[in-house]
Amino acid sequence: TQLLEQSPQFLSIQEGENLTVYCNSSSVFSSLQWYRQEPGEGPVLLVTVVTGGEVKKLKRLTFQFGDARKDSSLHITAAQPGDTGLYLCAGAGNSGNTPLVFGKGTRLSVIA
Amino acid sequence: NAGVTQTPKFQVLKTGQSMTLQCAQDMNHNSMYWYRQDPGMGLRLIYYSASEGTTDKGEVPNGYNVSRLNKREFSLRLESAAPSQTSVYFCASSGRTGLNEQYFGPGTRLTVT
Numbered sequence: 001t002q003l004l005e006q007s008p009q010f011l012s013i014q015e016g017e018n019l020t021v022y023c024n025s026s027s028v029f030s031s032l033q034w035y036r037q038e039p040g041e042g043p044v045l046l047v048t049v050v051t052g053g054e055v056k057k058l059k060r061l062t063f064q065f066g067d068a069r070k071d072s073s074l075h076i077t078a079a080q081p082g083d084t085g086l087y088l089c090a091g092a093g094n095s096g097n098t099p100l101v102f103g104k105g106t107r108l109s110v111i112a
Numbered sequence: 113n114a115g116v117t118q119t120p121k122f123q124v125l126k127t128g129q130s131m132t133l134q135c136a137q138d139m140n141h142n143s144m145y146w147y148r149q150d151p152g153m154g155l156r157l158i159y160y161s162a163s164e165g166t167t168d169k170g171e172v173p174n175g176y177n178v179s180r181l182n183k184r185e186f187s188l189r190l191e192s193a194a195p196s197q198t199s200v201y202f203c204a205s206s207g208r209t210g211l212n213e214q215y216f217g218p219g220t221r222l223t224v225t
Contacts, residue, residue: 031211042116042202042216043155050211088155092212099145099170100212104154 002027004091006103014111016078021106023089024071029101030094032065032072037086037105079110114138116217118203124223125193133188133220135203143206144186145214146170146178148199155202161186193224 005024013019023032031050035043047056049065049072056063060083062075076083086107090100116137125131137144146158147170157170161180175197177189186205190197200221204214 033211033213035214040219042204042218043214045213045215048211048213090214092210098212099157099160100214102155104152 002029002091002093002101004089004101004103006087006089006106008106009104010107010109012109012111013079015080018075018077019079019108020073020075021087021108022071022073023103025091025101026070027091027101028069028094029091030069031092032069033090033092033100034063034072034074035088035090037088039085043086043088076108079108081110081112084108084110116203116205116215118201118217118220120220121218122221124225125190126225127194129193130189130191131193131222132190133201133203133222134185135187135217136185137203137205137215138184139205139207139215140183141205141207141215142183143212144180145204145206146176146186146188147202147204148172148197149202149219150199158188158201190222193222195224198222198224 033048034046037043052067052069054065060077086105088105089103119134145160147155159178161167164183203217206214
């Protein structure tokens with residue numbers, strides 16, 4: 001069974017601070033996705049990383065896929081209150097439409 | 113283009129009652145999913161449909177049934193609701209084979225008393 005472990009589980013920081021959240025597994029994934037979920041809404045896809053070592057940037061968010069495609073990180077620079085939410089990572093297997101494996105998420109609170 | 117829509121948004125049931133959660137997508141996606149989300153448990157897959165005409169069990173299928181009515185619609189039925197089914201239910205769809213990027217609906221908040 002493939003599992004994705006996210007850390008930390010909770011994070012509360014001041015506006016302007018930097019932070020990194022992690023998504024780790026012992027399994028290899030063909031790609032890895034990050035979603036953000038705001039209170040009362042469904043998750044929204046932020047990014048998909050496909051190649052080992054790949055780095056993608058989305059404004060102040062930087063996503064990295066590990067070289068071995070077993071782990072990923074999300075780094076936020078100069079966090080803002082609008083970044084508050086639940087961040088979920090999800091791994092895709094190697095075959096067709098095999099369901100995604102989701103981590104349990106990191107709940108981020110950015111205080112103004 | 114509404115994306116993924118779910119009805120109802122909120123529902124309260126008594127133990128033993130039945131109900132159907134509706135989901136529709138307008139993105140011409142082949143695959144659709146039903147998840148439940150509980151505090152500390154993350155998103156857990158209940159059932160999915162890789163294509164029209166097929167359905168498969170996910171991680172937590174007991175107590176639920178699904179119907180893929182057509183390419184657009186995928187419904188989730190609770191035949192005899194139990195308090196353990198109190199949760200937030202999300203429907204999702206995906207269209208890119210392999211990447212499986214998912215688009216989620218706004219959720220249904222279900223309370224079973």
